[in-house]
Amino acid sequence: MRRDVFQAIADPTRREIINMIAHHPLNVNAVAENFEVSRTAIYKHIKMLTECGLVVITQFGRERYCEARLDRLNEVSDWVEQYRKIWTERFDSLGNYLGEGDAPKKRPGKRK
Template sequence: METRRDVFQAIADPTRRAIIQMIAKEPLNLKSVAGHFPVSRPAISKHIRILTECGLITIHKQGRDHYCNANLSSLREASEWINQYRKFWNDKLDALENLLNNDH
C-alpha cells in the first residue's frame, strides 16, 4: 500500500530539496543522484521514495537504469498556501510601518 506524503514533508529536508533542484535541471539516474551526496545509496533511495510518494518526482526505467524526472506541479499547491500567508504578513508589516512613521 502506497503512503501519500505531504509536499511540505518532502521539502522540509535539505537533501531532498537538493535532489529536486538537480533533477529539475535534467533527469538523472539513481546512481548519478546518489553520487552527489556523502550518504549511503540506501539513504538516497529513502529520500527518492519520499519524493516519489508526494509526487515531486517520477521514476521511469530506461534499459537497466531508473531515471528520476521532476514533477514540480506539486509545488504549486505549496506555493499558493505560502502566498496567502505572505500577503497576510506583508499587510501586517505595512500597517506597522505606517504606524511607526505616523508616530514620528
C-alpha cells in the first residue's frame, strides 16, 4: 500500500527518525537505539516511512541502512505554501484595516 507523506510526518517519532537520517544514512539498529520503545515499533515506523517514499532501505552485507529521500517533503511544502499566500493576504488586509484606525486624527484649526 502506498501511503501519504502527510501520514508519515503526523507522528513525532517518525519526524525524529527523518531528522536523524536527513544528513547521512544510519543502520536500522542505530536508529532504534535512540528511542525508548521496542525495536519492533521502530521497524513499523520505518516501514511507514518507506511506504511513503521518505526512506529507502539499503542492504550492505548483514546491515540495513535507512536513507532519507527528503524531496518527497516538497509535497508538504507546496501544500503549506498555498495557504501561506492566503493567510498572508488576509493578515496584510487586517493590518491595513487596523493601521487606518490607529492614525491620530487631525482637527482643523487646532495647533500646539
